[in-house]
Amino acid sequence: MGRRTGKLLNFLRVGLALLFLFLALRSVSLTDLKRGFTGEAALAVVVASALYFLLQSLSATRWWLLSHASSLPMKWTDALTAFYSGMFFNLFLPGLVGGDAVRAYLVARKAHQSLATSLGVVYADRTLGLLVLIAVGIVSALAVHYRGPLVWSSLMLGASAVLFLSALLVFASQLLSRWLKGEWGKRVGRFGGGITSFLHQPGILLLVLPIAVLYHLSLIALLQMVGRAVGLEGVGFPTFALIVSAGTVIGALPVTVHGLGLREWAVAQMAPLLSIPSHRLLLWALLWRLISWLVCLPGGLVYLIWAERTVKEDLSLLIKQARQSLRIAAAKR
Numbered sequence: 001m002g003r004r005t006g007k008l009l010n011f012l013r014v015g016l017a018l019l020f021l022f023l024a025l026r027s028v029s030l031t032d033l034k035r036g037f038t039g040e041a042a043l044a045v046v047v048a049s050a051l052y053f054l055l056q057s058l059s060a061t062r063w064w065l066l067s068h069a070s071s072l073p074m075k076w077t078d079a080l081t082a083f084y085s086g087m088f089f090n091l092f093l094p095g096l097v098g099g100d101a102v103r104a105y106l107v108a109r110k111a112h113q114s115l116a117t118s119l120g121v122v123y124a125d126r127t128l129g130l131l132v133l134i135a136v137g138i139v140s141a142l143a144v145h146y147r148g149p150l151v152w153s154s155l156m157l158g159a160s161a162v163l164f165l166s167a168l169l170v171f172a173s174q175l176l177s178r179w180l181k182g183e184w185g186k187r188v189g190r191f192g193g194g195i196t197s198f199l200h201q202p203g204i205l206l207l208v209l210p211i212a213v214l215y216h217l218s219l220i221a222l223l224q225m226v227g228r229a230v231g232l233e234g235v236g237f238p239t240f241a242l243i244v245s246a247g248t249v250i251g252a253l254p255v256t257v258h259g260l261g262l263r264e265w266a267v268a269q270m271a272p273l274l275s276i277p278s279h280r281l282l283l284w285a286l287l288w289r290l291i292s293w294l295v296c297l298p299g300g301l302v303y304l305i306w307a308e309r310t311v312k313e314d315l316s317l318l319i320k321q322a323r324q325s326l327r328i329a330a331a332k333r
Contacts, residue, residue, distance in 0.1 A: 013257050020261030024268040024282060032279040036230050037287075044229035045287050048222045049294040055222070056083060056295070058215040062208045063125040069198040070121050073111050081306040082106045088299030091258055100126055106303075116187040120194020127166055127195075130252070132212040134159045136220075137245025140238040148273040150266065151246040158249035170195055220244050226291070227284045235276060243270055247285070264289065 025033075057080060064079035086103030100122045108118040137155050146152075173192025177185050198204045224240045250266040251259025267285040271278040 010257075013255065017256035017261035020256065020265040024261065024265040024285075027268050028279040028282050033283050036280055036283045038229075041226070041229045041283075041287065044226045045291055045294075048226050049291050051222055052219065052291060053295045053298065055215065055218055056080075056087065058211055058218070059083060059125075059129065062129070062211045062215070063122070065204055065208050065211075066125050066128075066198050067107075067118075067121050069201045069204045070117055070194050071197075072107075072113055072117055072121055072194075074107055078107060078110050081302050082110070084299040085303035085306065086299070087296045088303055091293065091296050114187070114190050116190040117194040120191040121197075123166075123169070124195045124198060127162055128208065129212050129215070130162055130249070131159065132209065133216050133245050133248060134162075136213070136216055136241050137249075140241035140245065143238040144236070144242060144274075146242060146274070148270065150269055150273075151242060154246045154249045154266070158252075166195065216244075217241075223284075223288055223291075226287055230283050230287065231280050232276065232284060235274075239274060239276075243267060243274075243281075246270070247288075258292075260289070 060080040060083040061076065063083060064074055064076050067074045067079070082103040085106060086099035088099065089102040090099030101119065104118040104122040105115060107113075108115040111118075134155050137151070140146075141151055141155070170192050173188050173195070177189030177192065179185070180188060198208070220237065220241045223244060224235075224237055227235055227240060247263045247267050247270075251263030253259070253262060256262050264282065264285045268278060268282050270276075271281040274281075
């Protein structure tokens with residue numbers, strides 16, 4: 001992809017984000033939206049952000065456990081700091097997976113291990129977490145007897161797409177690892193092995209599944225607390241679980257930056273079907289976005305402190321290789 005094409009795609013993502021935000025805001029009264037943001041709502045955002053930042057340790061622990069199934073020697077502290085760093089890069093990279101590639105790279109460099117294996121483990125971690133969230137959403141939709149097509153289609157299509165893509169990646173990696181020769185064949189094989197390694201260790205799976213469930217249920221509880229602060233006292237936990245699950249799956253589509261606008265538009269579409277005031281639910285969705293940003297931003301500081309040595313090593317290596325190339329070229333002359 002050329003630089004001009006990349007800029008055009010980023011331009012398009014920003015434009016679509018603004019379009020979806022406009023469509024969401026147009027469906028409510030801006031006066032009602034402003035009136036709902038009270039001091040209580042601001043305090044709830046601060047408390048929820050602090051707790052959510054700490055809650056990321058559960059996701060980092062899940063990833064750390066999965067790495068052990070792939071014999072990837074990763075310290076828990078490295079998993080935690082790399083996870084926070086990846087959250088920061090998720091703000092700027094397409095969809096919700098760009099930061100995952102960053103954390104895979106950082107850990108691979110830190111542990112001096114294969115980047116292919118690290119990417120496979122990160123993919124397995126993201127996929128497992130998303131499938132658990134979709135399962136929570138399906139159970140919640142059944143509990144509240146929800147029949148709206150937007151939620152059901154997003155959850156079912158999301159689960160089908162994730163399972164199909166995972167099976168395709170595993171099958172393709174096995175096929176290509178046999179067909180390709182040399183180092184590239186080994187790399188493809190290590191990537192596929194990183195995705196499926198935890199399946200060969202049921203003990204690891206029994207540990208990571210409860211962690212994934214606890215993480216998502218805790219996050220939904222935090223967002224429910226924010227919902228009550230903006231006047232959604234009568235909305236139960238299953239309804240919030242349904243909205244968070246469907247909103248996350250829809251927002252994961254890589255058509256806008258970090259799902260901006262797309263998730264808010266989807267939440268606004270759910271409000272009438274759930275008999276919830278649209279302006280209150282949209283305000284809640286915007287505060288959810290604000291919480292996500294507040295939690296992701298400290299990851300930049302974590303990256304600067306923790307990954308500084310890795311960045312310096314990479315730059316030093318590049319400079320060293322460039323000097324060697326110049327010396328070889330000069331000697332040939």
